Amino acid sequence: MSSINVLFLMLGAVMILAMHAGFAFLEAGSVSRKNQVNAFNKIIFDWSVTTVAYFIIGFPISYGIVLYTNNSLFTQQNGIELVRFFFLLGFAACIPAIISGGVVGRMKFFTQSLAAVFLGGVIYPLFESLVWGQNSFMGQKGSFFEKIFGAPFHDFAGSVVVHSLGGWIALAAIIILGPRKGRFGGRFNTRPSNIPFLTLGSWILIVGWFGFNVMSAQNVNAISGLVVLNSLMAMVGGTMSGLIFSKNDVGFTHNGALAGLIAICAGSDVVHPFAALFIGAIAGLIFIIFFELETKWKIDDVLGVWPLHGINGTWGGIAAGIFGRKALGGVYDLSFMSQLTGSLLALVYAFAAGFVLYKVIDAVAGIRISEQEELVGTDLTFHRIDANPEQTL
Amino acid sequence: MSSINVLFLMLGAVMILAMHAGFAFLEAGSVSRKNQVNAFNKIIFDWSVTTVAYFIIGFPISYGIVLYTNNSLFTQQNGIELVRFFFLLGFAACIPAIISGGVVGRMKFFTQSLAAVFLGGVIYPLFESLVWGQNSFMGQKGSFFEKIFGAPFHDFAGSVVVHSLGGWIALAAIIILGPRKGRFGGRFNTRPSNIPFLTLGSWILIVGWFGFNVMSAQNVNAISGLVVLNSLMAMVGGTMSGLIFSKNDVGFTHNGALAGLIAICAGSDVVHPFAALFIGAIAGLIFIIFFELETKWKIDDVLGVWPLHGINGTWGGIAAGIFGRKALGGVYDLSFMSQLTGSLLALVYAFAAGFVLYKVIDAVAGIRISEQEELVGTDLTFHRIDANPEQTL
């Protein structure tokens, strides 16, 4: 059985690894052509940096297990702890990948990678430990939250722990960084460079998401068909509302699917499939409304990662508290107050930690590129090449 | 064991979900650049519409199981019925995705989505129930077909139930819709817009197909290595004949692989691997011949979905009756007459149902866009954006 669990977690881990190609294409397709190459190198390098940071510091913080000094873990139960690390790393690595889509076009390459060290090594694991890890504060049976609210804070697959954390840290980074030169006022081309790449990224994320959600059971015996179906339903709800409320816009449609999936992570093992459809539909609408408010509020969040991951992550955490009760067709009763408090706590923690982190890095090393570099684009600035080099030579 | 079956079916379901990205890229690459965005939004929206229609009406019609009123199914045997629904939905959703490639460039967006409601809710499930479902007419042990022909109609993974149904309905829609303005006579650019996207779509479909065919066992204990190998062999046969008979054309080569896979679905658990190679090779050739005949006959089937899915689906159903016998190296004896009758019945049903459906929708809401919209392209018409918006602003 341990061998099948290794297979189970490994499939989930690989599906989440694949999602990072999705992040890269979603970003490359959504940004200006002069920032495409940068998207690709950022995503794969920040994944790599996060792997090392989470392996050495983060995973031990969250779960109290040090893999590299205990060789017996390499073979115990087919080495399952090693695969569990890989699976959970995939979640940690979403944090810089989410932020990447918000800060694109004016952030320095290596200071963003430096941020990834602290995000994957400390900031994310600290919160993770409270919900899923060794610290019995919020998510565990017998936790402080359970004692106060009657039920622990429930986040099955990371609406709050992963997505809202990433999205709200991104908001802090975006505010500190400031908007791209000329973004608000004057002529500025905000249109995506490549719709097929955008949709490819979205599809890769959608498909990989089933590894993200389903394998969060972490044990094949705990696999839940309800999680599978609810993930599908929320994706469908987000797609439909994204398309309908945007009057058939391709970006809102394909991001709507993601919005639905983000919002369902928390309660996917609890709510009724029709509730999942509704949660997803609201998420698709939330994304449209706040993406447009961001422009009004002059928040230059290029891919809309704050509404997509931040607000919808928070919505997912709270929605699990609304629909995750037997009276509304769910399979057991969550606590609304526990969900609300936990979701708000995550939001405050993420924004504050992100604010401090990016402020410090800015003071120490500078986070913003020069106006001239911004104009030329991050591709030529950092990588001395654009997306179609043969043609542009 | 039920947990492993949930994993098994879930992997199949996700692989088929991924195939829909393949449908989108195959279409986007094959059509004019002015219809690429439309391909993406159609595929993901029609998937969503089909999900809801098949969940509420279609699946209950086919299998007599209503998932949303029976919460005990959410947890029974790890919720396996919910995952079975997702897996079978993947097949239903192929119907609008197949049709999409035939009617592209002149069909209204929302009337096509409306058609998807009836296709996934009623037309497909009615036939599905006869072969795989609760109605013991064709495919079941003790069915009417078995009594008459000595063996039930056998369609392991949907050559007939899925592909021929989709392809022959598409033919009806294409005829009712009529050709694109100027397609036959005058100068008309029929060349594909983007070969890499076309091949990407084909590869995604090829890879996902192994979920389509292998997981059709629906139970991991019934998994068959022969199905795996025969799928490979038919893909290889279709690729080779597609390449050779088209003198190395990239479109026929990559569609040839799909032609082979379509034709092998029905008999993949029965025939000898060399028979699978041959069935695939004939399928690749059928696609070339009928694709060229369509031009001669002035049938404006943009991606050639009628020969690809329709004729090759029928060929697959019949081929199982020819090669699916021990005398020809198969593992058990199917009935040729049963296969022939069932395949022809499907063809007639699909064409007739498709004809009525699209005629009615046309009369009620209109299915064709204006000449001006056709000229401008469906991207700008429906989505106010083209595939490379930054560049074209």
Added chain:
Amino acid sequence: MSSINVLFLMLGAVMILAMHAGFAFLEAGSVSRKNQVNAFNKIIFDWSVTTVAYFIIGFPISYGIVLYTNNSLFTQQNGIELVRFFFLLGFAACIPAIISGGVVGRMKFFTQSLAAVFLGGVIYPLFESLVWGQNSFMGQKGSFFEKIFGAPFHDFAGSVVVHSLGGWIALAAIIILGPRKGRFGGRFNTRPSNIPFLTLGSWILIVGWFGFNVMSAQNVNAISGLVVLNSLMAMVGGTMSGLIFSKNDVGFTHNGALAGLIAICAGSDVVHPFAALFIGAIAGLIFIIFFELETKWKIDDVLGVWPLHGINGTWGGIAAGIFGRKALGGVYDLSFMSQLTGSLLALVYAFAAGFVLYKVIDAVAGIRISEQEELVGTDLTFHRIDANPEQTL
């Protein structure tokens, strides 16, 4: 249990099949735009040719099992031998796919396919049989190598058997073929045509690699979390060194990930995760150094397949002998001399066999296209179409 093993091997086989789409996109993105279509048709056709050759001749040579004359294998243990064939075919088919990236732009289409027949039918299986197959010379318990060196030659997932073989055969082909007209001296545009396609190819390969390495256990009970983690670590090491030593070049970064994965195949089940990180990092550096030396030495290896697969494959085989010992944190003791000898033997065999094969094919049928065809490009020469046909009409 046999059913789960069929699932296990089938998932690995399908992941390796998907890698071939990765080879196609990596090549299409790295080469000139005039050779993109050719990349796609070569990869899928050579896969097909290899399937037939390995099915009929190669697999029987390696493992002594003839699948097509023994129908009882179709159903025995769920037909596991058939799926094992598919899984191992995936490795064999890497040989022409690797070579493809070296000889692109001036090799005849059908002579390359002819070479694939001999590569997949004879040259690869002969060596495979020595390490993994029925011939107890190098890799088996009780083999000649074990008697001499104290431990058999160990190549868990093919650093040597697959990658070095492909890379060193490619070197022979590249030398016989000679450089593209004007490549050394004069103005010649060597810049890649499409970075997004290059990175897509790399990502598909990275993701599929976990099937390549993990399923090499060939039995789910033998699945190893250490293999999973080490594959990740080597990919990360290769990415980081590729990026750092190339000063943030996107091609070296994404090929660096592959370099790491190639080098870890051999010892992934043995070495410590930090050793895997180091092996990967060295591999990323090796690729950069030798890719640049190739230019200096006037070896026109378009994608750098000799350093990537050849030298790094050899490095992987030797590295397993260095780090694959308990004293350095590994889980058991390999023999350095066994690894060194085996790796060098593979190199000599591959280069010699490749040299003879391509010399003979050149003498019999000619391997090089005309200067005029080279100038026009292989797309128009062989496929009468370029990558964006609508636009170029």
